[in-house]
Amino acid sequence: MTIRRQYQLPNCSLILDGLSIDPEPGNEEMMSLLVNAECRISGLERSLNGGYNFFAALVRAVSQYTQEVLSGFAHPQVTEGEPLLVHINPGDGPYHHLVIQPEIADLGDSGDGRAIDIKLSSVQLFDLTEAVDQFFDDRSTLPELQSELSPLPRRFVRTDEALSDRALPAILGFGGLVAATMAISVLPLPEVRDPSVAGLVDGADNSAEVQTADTAEATPPTGDGSEPAADGIAAANTASALWEEAPRITDERTLATLQTELQTQLDEAVDSDANFVDPLAYKVAVNEAGEVVGYQFDNDAALRDVDKTPLPRLARANAAAEGLEENAIAEYNVAFSADGIEVLPETTAVAALPEAEAETETTVAEPTETKPNPRAQANSTSANFTNEPPTTVSSLAEIESLNNQLKSTIVENREQPRVGESPAIYRVRVKDDGTVIGYQPVGEDAVEAVGETPLPDLLESAPEETPSVDYRVVFTERGVVEVSPWWGWSFYE
Amino acid sequence: MQVQSPPATQSNRLQLINQLSTPDGIPSECSRRAKTQIDLLLLAIEALDLGGAEAMLASAKELDLEEVIRGRVNLWLLRSSNPLRRFSQRQPMSQDEGKALVLITCFLARRLTVLIRQLLLGYQQLEDQGLSLDHHFRLSDYLARFRSHFRARMNAKRSAVIAYSSDEKLNELAIELLTKLLFCTGTNGADRLWMSLFDGEVS
Known part of the structure; x- marks a missing residue:
């Protein structure tokens, strides 16, 4: 018995012609054999006709593609291993493309052997889907064809990920590597010190004294083996050309200035967290420009802890200079202790000078007299500050004029007004002609700020007994200089 | 003996939910993508139908889903599980809740079939003629409303937004x-x- 089933939607209709081959009563209406399937789509001149294979491929493709529309993930439209006879691809805008291979559908006379491509709008596609779904729901027509809806397995989703999405992490990673490489290339190359240099210094022919700094650093700081080697170095230093041949600076003013400069240099260069448990004693050679050109160890602790001091660093800055031993140097005894850094003129060196320079001996030796306050000495000039009021009383007018003179001298000679967090206070000793012959920082702030004041530049040395007046000089945190007599105005009235 | 809640009633009530099949291997909770999809579809319904939000509650009653969708707050919390939301609630969406929202979506969409078809046909015609979407009054109305809904409720800081x-x-x-x-x-x-909500979620 011939059966015809029609599923009609506004834009699409499916017309199935078939037979019932089930002889059992009650099943006469069951279409179990498809003779012809016709698919009519509105706007299409001819209908698509085909047999069972065409229809089965069509409903599967439509059903799977509909899931693709809903989820956005491409579904396989044929079972694996079968030829792709009917296929639907997404198109531009509201369109989709139904592609049918010629061998499966009866295209009539117009067939030219090429696949036909039918452009379906979303509404047309939906009507086709709805016709197919109505067919699936109709259990009396070809019941073996079922919709077989199931979620897409994960493996299909992964491969459908856009290439750009998959490549993005890799590109980002590579880009990051490139960026890091470029950033690192900008950084300076680390200095590599060759440890083999240490062996060369032991020879007696090393002319540049400053190399001892590198040597001392290159010597392994740990292990017993370093001790004898270090002794060797110390011996070599003592005999080196710099200390033997270089002429000494004898001018007492220069010596005093250099001493202050060295003190300032060391104060600034020393690590703030350096902790000198054992006192370290050095002999330091300074050239006329105030640069550290060499140093010797005066005790074992000095040799051991040389890296804690700024001396190797300062001396290395002048390592490249030639003819060090020909230029005049000044020698100082430098002591690093828990209390701070103490710079004292090297008296023995002066004493050993030739007779021609002997007459300066007495003046050079002046600052080494016993001081009531070694801390003050360490941070100030050679002037002897005491807590005793001055015995020589000057007139008030003189004090006032010196006061104004000192203030204008400081203001004129400072590079820029000092701006800090707290005021820096100094006790400044002035000769009767207005020359600064000594100063002493009061408090830690003043010690740190001494480089910001013109005091080191103004300093000139003078004999101990020079008549002088002490002033309190305050560099306020706002850049104002205040000067007043140390003992107060009332003292002189 | 008085029986207050016969067991048969419950199975009847969730009849619709049980009609939706539960394929093997799907996770017991709805995925992030599922939550997002459902919420966005409901957002589109709101843009189509001014009374969409009320209609969702009404249809929950009509479909006998009140046991799963327990009122306005519960519906809001479920929709806010969309991770793109500005005030996204990090709460799971059970399969039954997901099914209920799917049923409500389809129920409301079916009521709006005529409008949806009109708008899609209009969009198709505008595309064919190369005209901008403003030329279709009803369509541009829908688009403008959807845009404002989306911008008002989604977290603009998320890359997906x-x-x-x-x-x-x-x-x-x-x-x-x-x-x-x-x-x-x-x-x-x-x-x-x-x-479709579980595409890519099963192995």
Whole structure:
């Protein structure tokens, strides 16, 4: 018995012609054999006709593609291993493309052997889907064809990920590597010190004294083996050309200035967290420009802890200079202790000078007299500050004029007004002609700020007994200089 | 003996939910993508129908889903599980809750079938003629409403939302959702939508 089933939607209709081959009563209406399937789509001149294979491929493709529309993930439209006879691809805008291979559908006379491509709008596609779904729901027509809806397995989703999405992490990673490489290339190359240099210094022919700094650093700081080697170095230093041949600076003013400069240099260069448990004693050679050109160890602790001091660093800055031993140097005894850094003129060196320079001996030796306050000495000039009021009383007018003179001298000679967090206070000793012959920082702030004041530049040395007046000089945190007599105005009235 | 809640009643009530099949291997909770999809489809329905939010509650009653969708707050909390939301609630969405929302979506979409088809046909005609979408009054109305809903409720800091920062991108999304709603109106719409939510979630 011939059966015809029609599923009609506004834009699409499916017309199935078939037979019932089930002889059992009650099943006469069951279409179990498809003779012809016709698919009519509105706007299409001819209908698509085909047999069972065409229809089965069509409903599967439509059903799977509909899931693709809903989820956005491409579904396989044929079972694996079968030829792709009917296929639907997404198109531009509201369109989709139904592609049918010629061998499966009866295209009539117009067939030219090429696949036909039918452009379906979303509404047309939906009507086709709805016709197919109505067919699936109709259990009396070809019941073996079922919709077989199931979620897409994960493996299909992964491969459908856009290439750009998959490549993005890799590109980002590579880009990051490139960026890091470029950033690192900008950084300076680390200095590599060759440890083999240490062996060369032991020879007696090393002319540049400053190399001892590198040597001392290159010597392994740990292990017993370093001790004898270090002794060797110390011996070599003592005999080196710099200390033997270089002429000494004898001018007492220069010596005093250099001493202050060295003190300032060391104060600034020393690590703030350096902790000198054992006192370290050095002999330091300074050239006329105030640069550290060499140093010797005066005790074992000095040799051991040389890296804690700024001396190797300062001396290395002048390592490249030639003819060090020909230029005049000044020698100082430098002591690093828990209390701070103490710079004292090297008296023995002066004493050993030739007779021609002997007459300066007495003046050079002046600052080494016993001081009531070694801390003050360490941070100030050679002037002897005491807590005793001055015995020589000057007139008030003189004090006032010196006061104004000192203030204008400081203001004129400072590079820029000092701006800090707290005021820096100094006790400044002035000769009767207005020359600064000594100063002493009061408090830690003043010690740190001494480089910001013109005091080191103004300093000139003078004999101990020079008549002088002490002033309190305050560099306020706002850049104002205040000067007043140390003992107060009332003292002189 | 008085029986207050006969067991048969419950199975009847959740009849619709049980009609949606539960394929093997799907996770017990709805995925992030599922939560997002459901909320966006409901957002599109709100843009189509001014009374959409009320209609969702009404249809929950009509479909006997009140046991799963327990009132306005519960519905809001479920929709806020969309991770793109501005005030996203990090709460799971059970399968039953997901199924209930799918049923409501398809139920409302079916009521709006005529409008959805009109808008899609209008969009198709505008595309064919190369005209801008403003030429179709009803369509541009829908698009404008969807854009404002989306911008008001989604977290603009999320990269998935930033992708829709322009009007054009949001219009594309609105049309895409409209097309999906059309497929929801079909005979097997609910089944198809429910299955599509687990694409890529099973091994």
